[in-house]
Amino acid sequence: MKYLYHSYQDTVDFFKQLAQQHPQQVRVESIGETWEKRDIILVTISGDITTADQKPALFYTGTIHAREYIGVELAIAFAQHIIEGIYYDPRILEAFERSTLYMVPCANPDGLEYSRNHFSFWRKNRRENVDGSIGVDLNRNFPVGFKKSNTPSSNIYPGPHPFSEPETLALKEFVETHENITIALDYHSQGNVFFPAHDFRHENTIDTTDMNILCANMAEQIRKISGREYGIHQGKPPASLISGSGREFYYSRGIIGTVVEVGSQNISDYLNTMTEHISEHIPALLAALKEVPNYAKNNPLNRPEGFQLISVSSAEVQLSWESISLAEDTYFEIYRSTKYKAPCSRSSLLAVTKSRSYTDTCLESSRLYYYRIRTVNRSSGLKSPFAPLLRVMTTPGRDELAKSLHPVAAETGYLGENSKDNKSHFGRNSLFAGIDTTKGECIALITFPLATMPDNAIIRSVRLNLYPINRVSATIEKYGEWNVHLIDIADDLDIYDFPAVKTAPKITTVGRPTKSQHLTQGIWRNFTFSHQECTCFEQQLSKGDSVSFLLEGPSSLLPWRDSQMMQWDIGYGDFGYGLEFRPHLEIVYTQPTAKLEIPATRVQSTSPEVQYPSRLLSGFEPDGQRIYGV
Numbered sequence: 001m002k003y004l005y006h007s008y009q010d011t012v013d014f015f016k017q018l019a020q021q022h023p024q025q026v027r028v029e030s031i032g033e034t035w036e037k038r039d040i041i042l043v044t045i046s047g048d049i050t051t052a053d054q055k056p057a058l059f060y061t062g063t064i065h066a067r068e069y070i071g072v073e074l075a076i077a078f079a080q081h082i083i084e085g086i087y088y089d090p091r092i093l094e095a096f097e098r099s100t101l102y103m104v105p106c107a108n109p110d111g112l113e114y115s116r117n118h119f120s121f122w123r124k125n126r127r128e129n130v131d132g133s134i135g136v137d138l139n140r141n142f143p144v145g146f147k148k149s150n151t152p153s154s155n156i157y158p159g160p161h162p163f164s165e166p167e168t169l170a171l172k173e174f175v176e177t178h179e180n181i182t183i184a185l186d187y188h189s190q191g192n193v194f195f196p197a198h199d200f201r202h203e204n205t206i207d208t209t210d211m212n213i214l215c216a217n218m219a220e221q222i223r224k225i226s227g228r229e230y231g232i233h234q235g236k237p238p239a240s241l242i243s244g245s246g247r248e249f250y251y252s253r254g255i256i257g258t259v260v261e262v263g264s265q266n267i268s269d270y271l272n273t274m275t276e277h278i279s280e281h282i283p284a285l286l287a288a289l290k291e292v293p294n295y296a297k298n299n300p301l302n303r304p305e306g307f308q309l310i311s312v313s314s315a316e317v318q319l320s321w322e323s324i325s326l327a328e329d330t331y332f333e334i335y336r337s338t339k340y341k342a343p344c345s346r347s348s349l350l351a352v353t354k355s356r357s358y359t360d361t362c363l364e365s366s367r368l369y370y371y372r373i374r375t376v377n378r379s380s381g382l383k384s385p386f387a388p389l390l391r392v393m394t395t396p397g398r399d400e401l402a403k404s405l406h407p408v409a410a411e412t413g414y415l416g417e418n419s420k421d422n423k424s425h426f427g428r429n430s431l432f433a434g435i436d437t438t439k440g441e442c443i444a445l446i447t448f449p450l451a452t453m454p455d456n457a458i459i460r461s462v463r464l465n466l467y468p469i470n471r472v473s474a475t476i477e478k479y480g481e482w483n484v485h486l487i488d489i490a491d492d493l494d495i496y497d498f499p500a501v502k503t504a505p506k507i508t509t510v511g512r513p514t515k516s517q518h519l520t521q522g523i524w525r526n527f528t529f530s531h532q533e534c535t536c537f538e539q540q541l542s543k544g545d546s547v548s549f550l551l552e553g554p555s556s557l558l559p560w561r562d563s564q565m566m567q568w569d570i571g572y573g574d575f576g577y578g579l580e581f582r583p584h585l586e587i588v589y590t591q592p593t594a595k596l597e598i599p600a601t602r603v604q605s606t607s608p609e610v611q612y613p614s615r616l617l618s619g620f621e622p623d624g625q626r627i628y629g630v
């Protein structure tokens with residue numbers, strides 16, 4: 001089975017042959033030698049190889065972890081795709097006119113061969129450690145945040161010191177001598193997720209917007225091909241972040257970098273999913289290539305400064321920004337979306353303007369919108385990086401009220417079929433839903449307090465938002481879906497009892513189900529209630545002081561598979577990622593109109609000559625004098 005994949009020698013032979021056939025476009029060189037004396041090859045692809053190093057470049061690295069074959073397989077397929085299209089496909093022609101592609105298809109040749117020939121799940125390189133164990137995790141051997149370890153046998157042993165390994169040293173030397181690299185993509189498996197460089201600051205780097213957009217634009221291409229959703233997760237807060245990875249090293253050198261975790265298994269089934277992953281990642285790579293010139297150090301366009309909100313109403317948002325003087329042929333592009341981490345492509349381009357302000361109209365009330373802006377030069381085709389995104393919530397409409405509710409910690413948690421103490425998960429552990437062979441089936445209960453909601457509220461819209469934090473244990477492709485049900489919890493029900501909660505009456509399922517191929521992480525999932533579901537929710541208001549939802553995934557596994565589990569954040573407690581990641585319900589409602597009758601306590605009327613106590617009169621007396629009533 002493994003032999004369906006390319007060996008390291010096959011890979012080297014393939015690229016050498018490609019370079020022989022297309023010497024103007026392809027160059028192969030060795031950038032180092034492994035412990036087992038294999039050349040680490042670097043492939044350059046360019047519209048004109050003689051000027052390749054003068055153009056901004058994308059740096060592709062694959063299979064730094066031995067068992068993650070996608071790096072090699074995608075590099076070969078992508079090179080084939082480019083070479084076939086470089087003479088006629090306008091997208092490829094344009095990309096290679098402006099940019100260069102550097103690829104290290106396999107950053108761990110010794111490990112790949114060991115995985116192919118001996119132990120499939122091998123991850124590290126093949127260094128002989130002092131304690132007799134073998135291997136360093138190359139993706140922990142870079143210097144940013146390097147963490148020393150005394151356990152060489154560990155699967156994530158970072159090595160004796162940063163760049164102790166010939167493989168990482170080769171990458172270092174190449175990157176340090178190629179200042180033209182602007183974007184680095186490091187291919188791994190698994191998880192269907194992008195992990196942009198985080199610099200140990202979760203979603204709070206100056207390039208956060210740029211990296212999220214780069215990943216979202218790539219994800220949009222993937223979705224177009226296979227319908228699969230990819231997560232985008234810039235450092236998981238506050239869990240310990242990966243130290244000493246290549247991505248952070250590239251980012252420390254001013255390169256926009258991300259890890260791309262492909263598929264739902266380390267070694268994808270070639271006959272089925274590997275082919276699909278390659279097909280969906282080729283257009284994603286082309287989308288990344290398009291951005292390469294925009295992040296060149298000599299790009300004269302700066303990101304717009306001072307992007308800010310001037311005013312907001314229920315239907316309009318006014319934005320403004322500053323900018324240094326604009327050349328004649330330079331303008332701004334403004335993008336809008338209702339989702340964070342959304343792509344900036346034609347479908348979300350809201351306006352093209354030379355002005356320093358913009359008013360967006362026709363918006364929905366009580367709705368979150370995200371705005372992004374960049375500068376564009378028409379003549380050069382260059383675009384600036386993005387200004388940090390702007391998040392704006394429109395105000396409620398004229399007769400509307402809006403409320404955001406968070407769960408009751410003590411009544412929110414997951415219940416495992418095999419767990420002896422489900423109570424201990426409540427208020428502190430992640431919301432697991434799905435099934436694995438250890439925990440059995442898991443379901444999650446989420447309870448919201450209703451004390452601040454009026455009993456007679458007329459519900460206009462409800463949206464339940466859940467933050468997915470890890471989908472790596474959902475390992476079966478296209479299997480199962482995750483649903484949220486509004487449930488009826490009887491007063492005497494034991495909420496820590498798995499069968500009791502599992503069989504509690506379901507009032508309605510809310511929103512659309514999330515299929516396994518649509519599970520992501522790092523991107524809020526919204527369950528938007530239909531009108532009928534809003535009515536069911538409305539009925540709960542007068543019934544009690546809280547409302548409960550059940551989150552459930554698949555309840556059985558396929559033969560020989562051990563996990564299809566999804567982890568959503570609770571926000572609370574030692575395992576939660578922080579209060580901002582708690583589930584929340586966004587509710588827009590109104591209240592019935594009431595007719596108020598206020599009788600007057602005293603009336604009287606007066607004219608210049610006569611008083612009329614206790615009578616309310618107005619008009620003229622026969623003699624023409626006016627009467628006033630109060």
Ligand SMILES: [Zn+2]
Binds near residue numbers: 065068188189190
């Ligand atoms: Zn990996």
